[in-house]
Amino acid sequence: MEKENTHVHQVYDKIASHFSNTRYKPWPQVSKYLNALPKGSIGADIGCGNGKYFTCSPNIVIGSDRSVELIKIALRRSVSTYSDAFVCDMLNMPYRNASLDFAISIAAIHHISTQDRRVQAIKNILAVLAPHGTALLYVWAKEQTNKKIQPENPDDLDVMVPWTTPDGTTYSRYYHLYREGDINIEIKLAGGKLIESGYERDNHWAVITHAV
Amino acid sequence: MKLLTLNFVQCATRDCAGRQDAFPLAPQNVQLAAQETDLDPDFMANILAKIDWPGLETSLNQLGRPLTFTKEQVEQDQNLLKELHSILIETTIQEGELVCPRCSHIYHVKDGIASFLLPPHLV
Numbered sequence: 632m633e634k635e636n637t638h639v640h641q642v643y644d645k646i647a648s649h650f651s652n653t654r655y656k657p658w659p660q661v662s663k664y665l666n667a668l669p670k671g672s673i674g675a676d677i678g679c680g681n682g683k684y685f686t687c688s689p690n691i692v693i694g695s696d697r698s699v700e701l702i703k704i705a706l707r708r709s710v711s712t713y714s715d716a717f718v719c720d721m722l723n724m725p726y727r728n729a730s731l732d733f734a735i736s737i738a739a740i741h742h743i744s745t746q747d748r749r750v751q752a753i754k755n756i757l758a759v760l761a762p763h764g765t766a767l768l769y770v771w772a773k774e775q776t777n778k779k780i781q782p783e784n785p786d787d788l789d790v791m792v793p794w795t796t797p798d799g800t801t802y803s804r805y806y807h808l809y810r811e812g813d814i815n816i817e818i819k820l821a822g823g824k825l826i827e828s829g830y831e832r833d834n835h836w837a838v839i840t841h842a843v
Numbered sequence: 844m845k846l847l848t849l850n851f852v853q854c855a856t857r858d859c860a861g862r863q864d865a866f867p868l869a870p871q872n873v874q875l876a877a878q879e880t881d882l883d884p885d886f887m888a889n890i891l892a893k894i895d896w897p898g899l900e901t902s903l904n905q906l907g908r909p910l911t912f913t914k915e916q917v918e919q920d921q922n923l924l925k926e927l928h929s930i931l932i933e934t935t936i937q938e939g940e941l942v943c944p945r946c947s948h949i950y951h952v953k954d955g956i957a958s959f960l961l962p963p964h965l966v
């Protein structure tokens with residue numbers, strides 16, 4: 632938890648504006664998911680960062696992020712009539728239970744450092760979905776080839792990844808890397824059901840719903 | 844924070860998470876703002892079923908702006924969609940507090956941003 636505080640929460644508040652400048656292109660699979668939802672859907676973007684997915688959704692996106700600096704940027708740059716955002720931790724979310732048609736959580740769960748708490752995060756996402764609701768999750772893949780990301784010990788799944796801001800300061804961010812199938816295990820432990828999954832841009836993705 | 848969002852959040856403390864009586868959060872000492880946006884009538888019609896209407900009525904009473912129509916009336920009258928749009932989408936809470944009706948925990952809204960981060964003893 633201390634690791635997340637120092638190497639996730641504090642880092643994103645410090646690198647928010649530079650990070651945001653590098654995060655503007657939506658990933659195709661995410662756009663596809665958001666645009667296939669029925670008109671008038673209401674959902675959450677959990678770990679929304681600078682809100683880059685607000686504008687490519689034709690529906691209502693209520694974003695949340697642990698970093699207040701990123702939420703400030705998300706609300707400032709948001710040009711979508713229907714988006715909104717607030718600050719919260721994904722392990723203690725205020726979204727009303729069973730109220731949402733959809734949720735996306737893109738590159739966020741992998742910042743949590745224990746499996747118990749990652750499973751809890753997925754449980755929390757399922758809890759806010761209506762019975763018909765689905766969620767799209769993206770997590771960093773162990774299989775990616777970027778050398779900067781590979782741990783010294785090749786079997787290690789927990790890594791520190793550097794981020795250098797234009798003024799030359801380097802911060803390190805904590806990531807848990809997922810091997811193929813790892814996210815499916817956590818989804819099952821959380822009581823979820825896998826609808827569809829795949830690999831895109833160094834990430835494993837999965838669309839999930841309630842296991843009935 | 845939009846009034847629409849107020850209708851989709853509840854208290855997140857360990858004791859209140861997931862409990863229906865920890866909703867809606869009561870706005871207190873708030874400053875509201877209005878931001879004009881385009882109305883999409885079909886879109887608004889589609890979200891009617893997703894709103895928690897008793898919660899919305901409570902929130903608007905607490906804000907001193909009681910709702911002047913029912914869900915059934917909006918379904919029958921397109922003009923009321925415009926009014927609902929202006930309440931839910933155009934009206935934002937800029938400053939103030941949101942109080943849990945169950946445990947009285949206070950969440951703060953500053954510069955239009957609500958924070959639901961909790962102190963360690965409440966998670």
Ligand SMILES: [Zn+2]
Binds near residue numbers: 856859948
């Ligand atoms: Zn409470």
